[in-house]
Amino acid sequence: MGVSQMRNSIGREGLDRPYEGPFKNVKTHAFVSPKKDLARKPVFSDNLDEVLDKLDLHDGMTVSFHHHMRNGDHVLPMVMEKLHERGIKNMTVAATSIFPCHSCLVPMFEDETVTKVLASYISGPVGVAISKGKLKEICHMTTHGGRPRSMIEGEVNVDVAFIAAPAVDANGSLTGSEGPASCGVLGYAHADAETAKKVVAITDYTSKTVNRPEISGHLVDYVVKVHSIGDPKGIVSGTTQITKDPVGLKIARDAAKLIEHSGLLENGMSFQTGAGGISLAVANELKKIMKEKKIKGSFASGGITDYLVNLLKEGYFEKLYDVQCFNLDAVESIKVNENHIKMSAHTYANINNPDNIVNKLDVVILGASEIDLDFNVNVTTGSDGIILGGSGGHADTAAGAKLAIIVSKLVNSRISCLVDEVTTVTTPGETVDVLVTERGIAINPKHKELIDKLKEETNLKIMEIHELKKIADFYTGIPEKREKSDQIVAVSEYRDGTILDAIYKV
Structure with missing residues (x-):
């Protein structure tokens, strides 16, 4: 089905029930994380390079990030610069959203450190660069619900998830509600923690206990303590x-x-x-x-x-x-x-x-x-x-x-x-x-x-x-x-993964 047909192919009946048109995937199910060892605890470190040395970093890998720090985020630039220095190529960046503070990705498109991007929202220099055809592969613009669906169902396989964690307790459990860079909640990072092959939490605050952690320590492989994960004023x-x-x-x-x-x-x-x-x-x-x-x-x-x-x-x-x-x-x-x-x-x-x-x-x-x-x-x-x-x-x-x-x-x-x-x-x-x-x-x-x-x-x-x-x-x-132009640089995905439209090079 072509893009023009897609634009008129969706059905919804009345106001009395949720949408269940042709894009509704009937394969509904509750999600159970495959990581079942509730007793496991992460390794703590204060050296990001040492942790990266322990990971299976390779060309073509997929790394993920979340955007709760929004335009105040320090973690994506910190990690990607380290991976860039190591000469890793053809990476996919699966970020929930990308902001102007993530402009470090643009030169990484040009030298093919990063060749594909998956995100639900992109603004600033990265959006301009993708629109101008700087990214080698087609960018996929998902919905906030489509992203966890794609991870849970194995369409997107993350090698390493890097989670900006405002607070981490002694068991490695994470919360967004404590610490100097508190962002409130880590709702977009759950699917990453539950499905990624390796999970690295990066934090600037550790405590013996934290109140109501959102992500259990058994889902985390490494915790890295750094000077700052970001500026919370940037979340506005x-x-x-x-x-x-x-x-x-x-x-x-x-x-x-x-x-x-x-x-x-x-x-x-x-x-x-x-x-x-x-x-x-x-x-x-x-x-x-x-x-x-x-x-x-x-x-x-x-x-x-x-x-x-x-x-x-x-x-x-x-x-x-x-x-x-x-x-x-x-x-x-x-x-x-x-x-x-x-x-x-x-x-x-x-x-x-x-x-x-x-x-x-x-x-x-x-x-x-x-x-x-x-x-x-x-x-x-x-x-x-x-x-x-x-x-x-x-x-x-x-x-x-x-x-x-x-x-x-x-x-x-x-x-x-x-x-x-x-x-x-x-x-x-x-x-x-x-x-x-x-x-x-x-x-x-x-x-x-x-x-x-x-x-x-x-x-x-x-x-x-x-x-x-x-x-x-x-x-x-x-x-x-x-x-x-006739060059597609990105696609707009519906919540079930259906391609709604193509975005062309400008």
Whole structure:
């Protein structure tokens, strides 16, 4: 099936159940780690080179990293420079996400130290280099749930996992909630620890005991003590502040009213939103309605900000399920609040985990750099084709939630978010339910009952997506189509491993 066919091949029925269209892999199962010797303990060292000497380092190996330190991470550069010095070639880097602080990889593409990258999100110089064809092999852009699925099911085999561990106890157990570089939770590193042939934890803090470790010491082979694993200030993601822009606030109010009249806003509802200013404003508007109607939700989930922490404290939700902390208030909350619960990416979003959290979501609020007339969403590349992000949990949550809402300004800096065809399909349109903009709301035509209900009960400006596109074109004009090269540099993968789209060299 070609890329153009992929874009229209996904089915989703109604708002009353999680997505189970053609990309649903029916081979669901709970995961049991193959590492069963619970008595084993790691070797401790304060010399990274000595540990590397003990590993089976070889050309063509796969090494993995996680991104909980985000743009403050020191571990990936530290390790990769050491491997580069040793002359190892043709490595695959399987990182959960890559940030500007990981620019050391670019020259390693050029001398073929690194020839392949697997990641759920890429920004900064590495994204630019891949887009320009600097990487020898095709980069695979996964989802946050697709990554653990691929490791657990043996599609990706990691030779050595290097885990940035803010705190390690005497048994080698790891936590993100203690130490000077505390990042809150190590949710994305679980699959690496459970499946990699060798696991090396790198830390700058050891203690006799740690509270509620997330990764057991029996999964770890070596612990290396270093001066610093990173700057926790670098973990801050998004604006983490509610927008004050009147246009953004209007979008948020309309989105909240839509949720109120969707039939999903009731006791026990579940909710997820991102860290962007408009997304947080939606949560704030929803809070007002929940307060007025005395509604208490069951859980909020995903990457957690201080705003969601406050909703938990104030009793609007019973629990927070946290796979990564987006700011330092969230890091502090997860240390002390027993209802702020750590989870792995497998628990969060693996499509083949029957108990995954995203499939229990009622409502998710998401952003978009582009959305097209078939409701396909792009958050992977800019309109120029340069890689500037990636799915993360975008496609996972859109598929799992009963109501997936995209909030975006229709026109921003004379650029429309609404296009005829997105540059890259990150999230397939059949899993996207609503687009809320300042000029109107477009609802996926599959949901006729919802459209009729909103028109009858509200004054929201509901229109067809083609009508909304005409408004955008009036303000921006129709941009010229960018010519694509014929060299594929990356592919956008769905949560079950299906290739959604190709990304071409610029």
